[in-house]
Amino acid sequence: MTSTPSPVIHPAWLPAEAFRALGSRRVRVDTAGDAGLLVGTVLAEVSRACARFGGSVQPPEAPADLVLTLAPRSRGDAARHGGPRPDRDLDGFRIGRRGASTVVTGDGPAGLFYGLFEVVRRGEAAFDPGLADERHEPAFGLRVLDHWDNVFVHRVMGQVERGYAGGSLFWDDGRLRDDLTRVGDYARLLAASGINAVTVNNVNVHAGETHLLTDRLGEVATIASTLRPYGIRLHLSINFAAPVILGDLPTADPLDPDVRRWWSDTTERVFETIPDFGGYLVKADSEGRPGPFSYGRTHADGANMLADALAPYDAPVRWRAFVYNHRQDWRDRSTDRARAAYDHFAPLDGRFRDNVILQVKHGPMDFQTREPVSPVLLAMSDTRLAVELQVTQEYTGQQKHVCYLPPMWSSVLGFQPTGDDGPTLATRLSGGVLSAVANVGDDPFWTGHPLAQANLYAVGRLGWTPGRDPAEILDEWIGLTFPGTPRHLLHALMDDSWETYEQYTAPLGVGFMVRPGHHYGPDVDGYEYTPWGTYHFADRDGLGVDRTVATGTGYTAQYPRPWSERYEHPDTCPDELLLFFHHVPYTHVLHSGSTVIQHIYDTRFAGAQRVAEMQAAWAQAAELVDPAVHTRVTERLAEQRRSAEEWRDQLNTYFHRKSGIPDAKGRPIH
Template sequence: MMDFLLLFCIVFVKFVAAEDGHRAWLRYAPVPDASRYRYLPSSIIALNSTKSSPVYTAGQELQQGIKGILGKQLLVNTNGTRKTDTLAIIVGTADTYTKIYGDFDEAGDLEEDGFYLSTEGRNVLIIGSNERGALYGAFEYLSRLGQANFEEDSYVDNPHAPIRWVNQWDNLDGSIERGYAGPSIFFRNGFVADNVTRVAEYARLLASIRINGVIVNNVNANSSLLSTRNIEGLGRLADAMRPYGIQLGISLLFSSPRDLGGLPTFDPLEPTVDAWWANITEKLYAHVPDMVGYLVKANSEGQPGPLTYNRTLADGANMFARALESHGGVVMFRAFVYDNHINPANWTADRANAAVDFFKDLDGKFDENVVVQIKYGPIDFQVREPASPLFSTLRNTSTAIELQVTQEYLGHQDHLVYLAPLWKEILDFDMKADNRPSKVKDIISGGRFRRPLGGSAGVVNVGTNTTWLGSHLAMSNLYAYGKLTWDPSLSSEGILQDWIRLTFGFDKTVLDTITSMSLASWPAYENYTGNLGVQTLTDILYTHFGPNPASQDNNGWGQWTRADHTSIGMDRTVKNGTRNAGQYSPAIAQQFENIETTPDNLLLWFHHVSYTHILKSGKTVIQHFYDAHYAGASAAQSLLTQWSSLRGKIDTERFEDVLFKQTYQAGHALVWRDSITQFYCNLSGIPDEAGRVGNHTHRIEAEDMTLSGYKTYAVSPFHAASGPTHSAIVTSTNTTTGTATANVTFVSGLYDIAVNYYDLIGGRASYELSINNRTIGTWKGDLEDKLGHAPSRFLDGHSATRVTFRNVTVAKGSTVRIMGRPDGVEAAPVDYVSFLPVGVWD
């Protein structure tokens, strides 16, 4: 019997230890040395018994968290009394606490959504300025306990800015634009989803990092969101989120009065249009009485807006502001307004100028409940941009910064990129307006220009995947976003390590390793994608994922690099270029105007230079490109090595999930490295001083192998394939099994054998690698089932990937064979096979 019980306990421990990421940082796992916390109160008093109240929620959360973290079951009492014989955790609002227990000195220090936390006295006090603040304080207390922080302390914690929102780019059909974690939790088949369980869980996550608003639908909005059925459904979503203090908002299609309402116009100065929006707003507030407001994208990327009728953007924003004013709602009006058909032949044309050009003359003309939502840089969530000059242009208008948690241009959550350092760089940037300290973080708070509103909007795009974002490690970005919206003075490393402890536990090796990986990830990604301020050299015309630098130029989208055979970079100077540098305050403009004072990491953003231009490092631009891309790709291999070292220290499910992602990133970083360096080597005609570019001594090109049932295929863009012919092989037909064979000419020894192939949408081809008829490994082209995005329909930099079989003994003269069986449109494409001595990256 004892053996059976022991076996049961072992199985049970393994079962509960398995984790799928669903609980994120709210795991409430037992902490070491919990017995050191000797003064845990014996009960919880939540000063509100209404189940939709965030204070009631706080009581339930405290009960759940303390049971998990400390192993103590505490009763929750919702009837506070002045006299109590037992030690208690008291959570409630300042007003309610004062009525029952009398005044406390810190009440006057509390700002909206702020809280007071004290663990020093007889009771633990968690007192919010409002109900939401009380819930934030409860999560703060649990976060401290969850990190084994049992120190006695008392402090007030207030938010840096009032607006702390997330934007979801969810579509009514259930898809998510730039979402990499499965379908929408909000919508299905054209309507609001019936099951709101996941919505409530998302609200809980957001409340724990002090987010207070969610825009639930895509900025590229659909007017049918305003149908009667969907308005009722929005009420259901709001009800699910209200216990967590999360207020719902929606994105609007500007032309809805015409498209849905049947009016002949959507002119914002037409009284019937104004009345239509007032009426629909009343209907919305009837179902969502605490709706936070509207988000509007207008006259951008083909979207309708006030400019359609020669009205100003302020005319459009103020129309919504009037409808919302009596309800206390806010209009977030996106500054992402630009012409996507600009002429690349015009040397002075510049998409980066658009936001200031459109908004500078409107400053002070927006109603008080309008906030202009500004992307952090002048273009579009690139790996590095300067802070948008619009932040210091709008002095009499409330503003918010738009950040992107979802990694649209930064690897689609299939590449590890910890974004807090990037965001911190922007938030801490001093715009020097009027030669006074003017950090972006102080502008968006409303403090610098004394505005009543301001804050942050983060594009998140969670889906139904258990990891929320499609990647366990990507969740550090959501956590960091919430923490920085509340307090941008926090350090990237400190935020990260809090998240690691709450997500993965207390093992120091785990803490140090994930910290090292995460802090290295943004520099690595910048290095192997696009450096020196040239932007992320992805395919901007297709999936925004893999490399395709040529796609940046000679189109109307304006994300140009101006690369030709001799030179590269956007001339944004006032003297010779687009005058973008002159949109900044004089002190900043002077810095960026001068090539000598422009930092090298923004050189190609502001200046057009020859490939032989000498950087401050002493390298030429082109050699820096080569060196940086090789260094970045090497760093990506190190990320894989570091994560692999954690086997046995992290539960198997999460370890294997992250291992798959890091393995993929390591392979795709090499695709990026080879593509970008080969492209610029061909374009400039300047070879790599180290002789690396185009010279791959460990590879056998697939087109050079003996083919049966396979044929060569010219890859486009050319640089997405290895070798002098830039070709791959595909099966002769979509039903023919192909084989490619070659004799191994490398010395006998132990190798990692890597096969680079292309994994397309529309099929799941199968492959087999053998040496002398001995099967080394098999795999399928099924990454569309495993990655957070479908890579591509074509053989290109998006679909290029690799599989590696490690520690294979190979004799010189052996026959290597790749057999490919096509499936659907995926004709088992192969680029090359590499024989890598152990420790060599290719």
């Protein structure tokens, strides 16, 4: 047998080249004796860059092109900043010119760290004498990536649930990995993008994984210590039934004193072991997971119990609002899964503890390519909310398709709940939590598809500046990740890739139409007669879900004005969400001027054609890109093209068979 050489791990957005501008300068790190862990990381980064590119780390008081320093108010707190629990209020920093130097002033060690990476991102421009003074601070205090990693390989879901990038960075077939080097590298990448927390295990906490909370806590502590130098706190998904499974109690009733004591004692031991532990994440009473409903309690009862256990440590519990009836009868047209989260949680507004964060998927269904904003995020003004994005491309091409997601996320974060003159959702959630389901694994490119790294990168950036133009973030990512490659090449593949994906998949917001189970590839009726509440109701005359108050499920009433009214009427409902809110005939004319059926045909053909063009453009560029990246992307584009054509043909055939209406342009429909 010949041994396979270890694959070279792709540096993502931190290749050596990204440090050239910084590393070729004289740099002074002026922290007046702060010797904490994060400051140490800053020093190590600077030293490494200067060693490579001929710059120098300057002694105190010596002249420097770049000065990295802590704001006075934080200096007195230096000792504790270096300790295990850096204050996240001190993530901010200032950047500007002082004489011939660029000066970065961190509010605290974390701010210093984030400021350093601001310099890296800017490159030569960071040393421009005309550099303007700017203050940076994150819009979201907690910017967390939730891993759906299992400890044990799950019979159906594998090592990483909805993972498309190989195995887990943390666990391998039941065991903590011996070598956590990549976890450290990963933490560095995340910190450089602006992330400050990671949940290390799947929200579906199976029996084996439940033990991470107690007898396997040592493994969790090991991971936490690997994340800590980069200011990343560790969160844990917990099993609501843990007192029964681990504590041998007869119940997990959240009002039972023994149960409450068990959680309190268990949480105390967690913080003894991991003093900067981040908090709990819970999926309860959802898709078969245990929860307070089993005991006739509310979700407020359940969440508050865990909040009380965490309160002494000033840590939060994130409680997922993804609760719906997944044993629905498809014959029952009155039940509407889109309504479920609001119906369950809106009545509980004001009844949660301060350290409960209700974590809400950005749309009312489940991370489809196009959904309206979840009405839960627009209600519940007396509850702390987290918006949950999905970086892992479960329904958006599974990292086989190029699909740059920030334009979708921006449409959520930039949504204006009270109409066109009002503040954005991001403004309303400011200071809160942005969470996202991670898309990484032990793949050499981290994310399977190398271009899916951009989605991971963008989460951190949006966590700081949710209003930023996704194209700008993409441009920043390209500049860092592909030094020397003409940027237009990547822009051409990625800028409109989400719209392209939407063009060849389920049309006009109707969602699903995917193969059940794995969710890859088309199957128009795949979920139509299932208990999952995901229907399109296509018949020979039309399709779409009537969610109006007038004739449908009444879901539109969950929105504030003006959205409740806009969505209620087909003539004001945006085209791209028409079939989410309305059942219309195939001959319905869209605002675009096209009929629904002709729109289906036209966009399917256009989307698949666009992928063919992407593939051709990429093939031309072999000389301009790292060969390993070029090869991998070439492979994935071939599959994307095959899949896009399959989507095109299946959907066109399905709707042609059903509607009987031919394509106005006479193109081939099978």
